[in-house]
Amino acid sequence: xxxxxxxxxxxxxxxxxxxxxxxxxxxxxxxxxxxxxxxxxxxxxxxxxxxxxxxxxxxxxxxxxxxxxxxxxxxxxxxxxxxxxxxxxxxxxxxxxxxxxxxxxxxxxxxxxxxxxxxxxxxxxxxxxxxxxxxxxxxxxxxxxxxxxxxxxxxxxxxxxxxxxxxxxxxxxxxxxxxxxxxxxxxxxxxxxxxxxxxxxxxxxxxxxxxxxxxxxxxxxxxxxxxxxxxxxxxxxxxxxxxxxxxxxxxxxxxxxxxxxxxxxxxxxxxxxxxxxxxxxxxxxxxxxxxxxxxxxxxxxxxxxxxxxxxxxxxxxxxxxxxxxxxxxxxxxxxxxxxxxxxxxxxxxxxxxxxxxxxxx
Numbered sequence: 001x002x003x004x005x006x007x008x009x010x011x012x013x014x015x016x017x018x019x020x021x022x023x024x025x026x027x028x029x030x031x032x033x034x035x036x037x038x039x040x041x042x043x044x045x046x047x048x049x050x051x052x053x054x055x056x057x058x059x060x061x062x063x064x065x066x067x068x069x070x071x072x073x074x075x076x077x078x079x080x081x082x083x084x085x086x087x088x089x090x091x092x093x094x095x096x097x098x099x100x101x102x103x104x105x106x107x108x109x110x111x112x113x114x115x116x117x118x119x120x121x122x123x124x125x126x127x128x129x130x131x132x133x134x135x136x137x138x139x140x141x142x143x144x145x146x147x148x149x150x151x152x153x154x155x156x157x158x159x160x161x162x163x164x165x166x167x168x169x170x171x172x173x174x175x176x177x178x179x180x181x182x183x184x185x186x187x188x189x190x191x192x193x194x195x196x197x198x199x200x201x202x203x204x205x206x207x208x209x210x211x212x213x214x215x216x217x218x219x220x221x222x223x224x225x226x227x228x229x230x231x232x233x234x235x236x237x238x239x240x241x242x243x244x245x246x247x248x249x250x251x252x253x254x255x256x257x258x259x260x261x262x263x264x265x266x267x268x269x270x271x272x273x274x275x276x277x278x279x280x281x282x283x284x285x286x287x288x289x290x291x292x293x294x295x296x297x298x299x300x301x302x303x304x305x306x307x308x309x310x311x312x313x314x315x316x317x318x319x320x321x322x323x324x325x326x327x328x329x330x331x332x333x334x335x336x337x338x339x340x341x342x343x344x345x346x347x348x349x350x351x352x353x354x355x356x357x358x359x360x361x
Contacts, residue, residue, distance in 0.1 A: 029079055045057075054097065084099050152227075153169045196224045199227050225243035276289050312349045
């Protein structure tokens with residue numbers, strides 16, 4: 001078989017065209033190139049021009065069902081021809097090679113061309129919600145720790161869960177029969193915040209050092225919890241929180257404040273604190289979770305109030321918790337964070353309507 005040069009340039013030309021389509025359209029072609037896998041079948045057509053033999057190549061774009069289904073066969077042909085023309089414009093410097101055809105096909109694992117196809121933009125990013133170890137809607141925090149501190153890391157992860165923070169703790173999060181290294185990689189790829197439990201042996205581990213390197217390389221916010229050792233190396237510049245291994249709830253509270261102030265996602269974090277209160281399983285937990293909510297939350301939205309009201313009226317661990325009634329602390333909290341008045345009547349929470357509420361506009 002002859003040696004052809006144009007097929008090796010097709011992906012580069014398509015990446016160039018993708019930039020153009022993203023900027024000025026057609027957006028349909030941009031979407032096709034982003035979600036498709038590209039394969040080139042060389043020497044599928046030959047033509048002669050003034051005695052010179054020219055070799056034409058076919059470009060096949062394999063698309064997932066959800067991306068090829070909305071495009072009619074007629075439209076596929078039109079878009080394929082537009083791509084062929086644009087590719088040929090990129091390849092006009094080739095004297096004896098050209099793009100003969102561009103066609104779109106459904107992904108097919110039995111097609112040998114699909115086996116050698118590749119994505120222009122690499123593998124699609126992992127959807128965090130598809131991973132069982134993350135709680136959808138929560139802030140995703142990867143806890144890097146040494147094996148000897150796995151119990152402490154798990155306890156901290158459990159404490160952070162009540163703040164709307166979903167934690168990846170390697171020795172606890174990975175499911176049986178799963179490849180631990182693969183799961184750790186997925187956790188690192190999809191994390192939003194990186195937490196290093198800096199114990200005396202933290203920097204002696206190849207794995208924790210690599211995890212730190214991953215977070216640095218991808219610009220992930222890093223929090224260091226010194227227990228009590230100060231961080232070294234690439235994370236030495238980070239101001240570390242003083243942690244207490246024996247009191248994970250204290251460390252969780254400080255991490256929450258830092259996340260809310262420095263990292264953002266305050267809305268998600270607040271939602272976690274409210275959800276923990278609403279789902280309180282005991283009167284003791286109600287006291288702890290209310291105190292946390294009262295200390296951390298400055299303002300409640302209308303939706304927040306609706307969630308709290310519904311939970312209070314249906315969860316007897318809330319409406320029968322005497323602690324919430326002492327000094328009207330629960331009602332005072334609601335008034336402070338909403339500017340409205342509320343009342344409790346036989347264990348039922350309701351808003352007090354004012355004259356202003358009755359004005360019909």
